[in-house]
Amino acid sequence: MFPxxxxxxxxxxxxxxxxxxxxxxxxxLLPLIAVAVFSIKPDADFTTGNYWGLPTSFEFVNNYGKVFxxxxxxxxxxxxxxxTVPTMIGCVVLSSMTGFALGVYKFRSNIWIFFMFVAGNFVxxxxxxxxxxxxTLDMGLYNTKTGLVxxxxxxxxxxxxxxxxxxxxxxxxxxxxxxxxEGVAEWKIFWHVVLxxxxxxxxxxxxxxxxxxxxxxxxxxxxxxxxxxQPVTAGITSFNAQYRAAYHLMSAGSIVAALPPVAMFFLxxxxxxxxxxxxxxx
Amino acid sequence: xxxxTKSVLATLAATAALTTGAFAGSHAKLSGDLVIFSxxxxxxxxxxxxxxxxxxxxxxxxxxxxxxxxxxxxxKTQIRNFLTANAPDVANWYAANRMRPYVDAGLFEDxxxxxxxxxxxxxxxxxxxxxxxxxxxxxxxxYYQWGVYYRKDIYEELxxxxxxxxxxxxxxxxxxxxxxxxxxxxxxxxxxTAGGWFDYLNMRTNGYDYHAKLTGGxxxxxxxxxxxxxxxxxxxxxxxxxxxxHTAYSWQESLPFIVSGEAAAILxxxxxxxxxxxxxxxxxxxxxxxxxxxxxxxxxxxxxPTDTFHIPSGAKNKEAAKAFLxxxxxxxxxxxxxxxxxxxxxxxxxxxxxxxxxxxKEGFEMLSSNSPGGVxxxxxxxxxxxMAKVAMEGFQEFMVKPDNLDKIIDRxxxxxxxxxx
Numbered sequence: 014m015f016p017x018x019x020x021x022x023x024x025x026x027x028x029x030x031x032x033x034x035x036x037x038x039x040x041x042l043l044p045l046i047a048v049a050v051f052s053i054k055p056d057a058d059f060t061t062g063n064y065w066g067l068p069t070s071f072e073f074v075n076n077y078g079k080v081f082x083x084x085x086x087x088x089x090x091x092x093x094x095x096x097t098v099p100t101m102i103g104c105v106v107l108s109s110m111t112g113f114a115l116g117v118y119k120f121r122s123n124i125w126i127f128f129m130f131v132a133g134n135f136v137x138x139x140x141x142x143x144x145x146x147x148x149t150l151d152m153g154l155y156n157t158k159t160g161l162v163x164x165x166x167x168x169x170x171x172x173x174x175x176x177x178x179x180x181x182x183x184x185x186x187x188x189x190x191x192x193x194x195e196g197v198a199e200w201k202i203f204w205h206v207v208l209x210x211x212x213x214x215x216x217x218x219x220x221x222x223x224x225x226x227x228x229x230x231x232x233x234x235x236x237x238x239x240x241x242x243q244p245v246t247a248g249i250t251s252f253n254a255q256y257r258a259a260y261h262l263m264s265a266g267s268i269v270a271a272l273p274p275v276a277m278f279f280l281x282x283x284x285x286x287x288x289x290x291x292x293x294x295x
Numbered sequence: 296x297x298x299x300t301k302s303v304l305a306t307l308a309a310t311a312a313l314t315t316g317a318f319a320g321s322h323a324k325l326s327g328d329l330v331i332f333s334x335x336x337x338x339x340x341x342x343x344x345x346x347x348x349x350x351x352x353x354x355x356x357x358x359x360x361x362x363x364x365x366x367x368x369x370x371k372t373q374i375r376n377f378l379t380a381n382a383p384d385v386a387n388w389y390a391a392n393r394m395r396p397y398v399d400a401g402l403f404e405d406x407x408x409x410x411x412x413x414x415x416x417x418x419x420x421x422x423x424x425x426x427x428x429x430x431x432x433x434x435x436x437x438y439y440q441w442g443v444y445y446r447k448d449i450y451e452e453l454x455x456x457x458x459x460x461x462x463x464x465x466x467x468x469x470x471x472x473x474x475x476x477x478x479x480x481x482x483x484x485x486x487x488t489a490g491g492w493f494d495y496l497n498m499r500t501n502g503y504d505y506h507a508k509l510t511g512g513x514x515x516x517x518x519x520x521x522x523x524x525x526x527x528x529x530x531x532x533x534x535x536x537x538x539x540x541h542t543a544y545s546w547q548e549s550l551p552f553i554v555s556g557e558a559a560a561i562l563x564x565x566x567x568x569x570x571x572x573x574x575x576x577x578x579x580x581x582x583x584x585x586x587x588x589x590x591x592x593x594x595x596x597x598x599x600p601t602d603t604f605h606i607p608s609g610a611k612n613k614e615a616a617k618a619f620l621x622x623x624x625x626x627x628x629x630x631x632x633x634x635x636x637x638x639x640x641x642x643x644x645x646x647x648x649x650x651x652x653x654x655x656k657e658g659f660e661m662l663s664s665n666s667p668g669g670v671x672x673x674x675x676x677x678x679x680x681x682m683a684k685v686a687m688e689g690f691q692e693f694m695v696k697p698d699n700l701d702k703i704i705d706r707x708x709x710x711x712x713x714x715x716x
Contacts, residue, residue, distance in 0.1 A: 060574035062551025083338065150380050238373045239363045251336055251366040256566035257547050259337075 052076055052264035059260050076265040085240040086266055089248030093273075096161050096244050097226045103166040104173045104222050105215055111170070112177025113203050117189060127178060133171035142235055149236055158242050161233065165226050173218055180214040181207060216284040224274045224285075245270040326357040329615040330383040333362060334370035343637045351622050358615055378402040382609030384616040390424035390601040391672040392510070392679055394432055397605075403432045404606040409617050417645045418624055420663070424601050424672055433605035434620045435643040437633055440658030441491060441598040441673075444567055445560035446553060447582040449476065457584040461499070461527065464587045468536050471559045478536040480558035481694075482544030489690035490674030490683070491562055494598050495586045497524040502593035503668035510677040512715030516686075516707040525704075527589060529697050542695060550574070562586070564600065565640065568654050583657050585665060596668030597661065600676060601643070685710040 054068040154160030233247040252263040458464040468478040501520040552558040629642035675683040689703040
């Protein structure tokens with residue numbers, strides 16, 4: 014098996030592995046560590062060039078206090094929640110139904126409809142920038158959270174359908190046949206037979222979509238403008254001042270903005286890994 | 296004393312009565328919504344903007360003012376969007392050529408009639424910057440000076456004086472270099488800082504009018520005058536006046552060099568002062584001088600970028616918008632919003648008073664009495680955006696590889712022929 018599991022390698026290699034791993038980890042996390050340290054430094058540390066040293070004064074309360082009480086950060090965070098959660102629910106609901114239809118029913122052009130969903134994933138989303146912006150404008154959804162939610166649901170459903178359809182395809186079809194023989198209505202089969210079996214996939218997908226949407230920057234900048242609708246990823250730039258960037262506040266803001274997806278990852282680690290591999294096997 | 300105050304009050308009351316009389320018509324009528332989009336997003340300017348809205352709102356209780364503050368950088372991209380799609384009644388922008396794309400596209404309202412108001416006669420110094428095609432397209436609300444901010448303590452240690460000529464500037468620089476320091480810190484990563492050096496060297500070598508014609512596309516980059524400017528610049532570069540590896544730094548990242556004393560000065564706008572003070576350079580260590588004269592035959596001219604308010608042509612409540620613009624430039628409001636607790640910059644109204652700050656006072660003095668040549672906006676506001684980008688890339692390259700000058704000039708000339716066509 015490649016790579017050889019570490020337990021089976023020689024003792025010296027195991028030791029050097031154990032020694033190198035923390036070093037590599039620190040190196041890899043260095044930018045993140047720098048951001049974390051900067052978030053508790055005073056502004057003057059940037060001007061004096063104290064990038065990597067210890068903070069000259071400990072400004073944790075001050076910086077984070079400013080982020081939470083003197084900026085629009087709480088509002089941006091709330092916007093992020095109001096954009097991410099509806100998108101997550103919308104995607105899961107829609108794609109479990111499309112996945113069911115494409116996975117269970119044999120009809121002509123089934124495969125073509127499925128391909129269309131898949132093909133949607135191959136469209137580089139940047140080229141949609143101008144048409145989508147015009148579309149939301151015409152629909153009166155420009156600069157609203159609703160507009161962003163609709164677009165995200167529409168765009169993410171392609172990936173989710175692929176994911177769901179493959180998962181349902183892998184379920185034992187006999188279960189559905191048996192239910193049909195018993196005369197159970199199709200929507201009841203979906204609700205009582207298939208949906209309970211899909212729970213791991215639903216959880217994995219919800220976690221994935223949450224992180225995708227929370228971390229989205231591109232569409233947040235294209236479709237919204239201002240604190241009333243922008244999510245936190247776009248809101249962090251509001252610490253960019255007219256002449257200079259408030260790096261200490263931006264760092265604190267980034268840490269706050271990064272916490273929900275990180276927390277999500279650690280709490281739902283099992284589902285997250287399942288989500289990344291589920292679609293890949295079939 | 297008491298009597299004096301009284302008479303002042305009486306005068307004030309009389310003026311107020313007159314002003315109210317003049318504004319009475321608009322006072323009574325202003326109603327509906329006034330939508331303002333602002334890029335004044337950092338804490339101090341934001342408070343200024345909110346304060347102005349509040350005070351204007353108190354003057355016009357029937358008016359419903361909606362203020363949206365957008366991050367300054369994001370605003371630069373969003374303005375194209377909202378001017379066409381979702382136009383507010385008032386929007387922030389910049390003076391001179393920076394407003395040309397929107398003026399040419401018919402997105403900004405011609406407000407020459409506002410400028411005919413006698414009150415605006417006190418804005419004469421910035422009128423030129425607001426004028427395109429003989430009409431005015433907005434009002435200024437603040438500006439600030441550029442110049443050389445230097446380490447007073449280092450100059451004193453080496454026995455140097457503020458230079459008045461290019462020769463003195465170079466001999467000072469040599470002394471500083473001999474003491475193991477660099478003369479100027481600069482961070483050219485985002486290009487525009489090099490534009491500041493070009494502005495000053497070109498205005499001092501060839502004069503304001505020449506500079507305006509060059510950025511306006513009337514003089515080709517292959518002209519002899521440009522070559523002289525670059526030759527002067529090259530003298531400084533060849534001396535090693537600038538810090539090494541400056542292309543790796545943003546302007547903020549170039550500040551540690553002057554704070555630590557590795558470099559003795561920086562050519563910058565007045566916005567560099569607050570971070571330098573925060574970093575420990577008090578008035579005994581930091582001082583300011585006007586960029587010295589190079590060619591004695593040309594008059595001194597300065598860079599003083601001006602920030603502005605405009606009325607988009609798609610605005611719905613233009614009457615209220617014009618009243619707001621007049622309110623913004625009034626002497627009283629100008630004194631208030633530009634003081635040290637607020638913007639900490641220079642008021643645009645000649646009748647306003649300047650805050651009690653060493654650098655603001657020197658700057659105001661310099662701009663009002665020692666800048667006979669004119670006031671430029673800054674390279675990337677005077678030249679069209681596309682030309683500014685190509686040119687500033689050229690300046691950056693020149694500062695690193697001065698031998699490439701011929702190639703750079705050739706490139707700029709070709710770009711100019713395409714852009715100014």
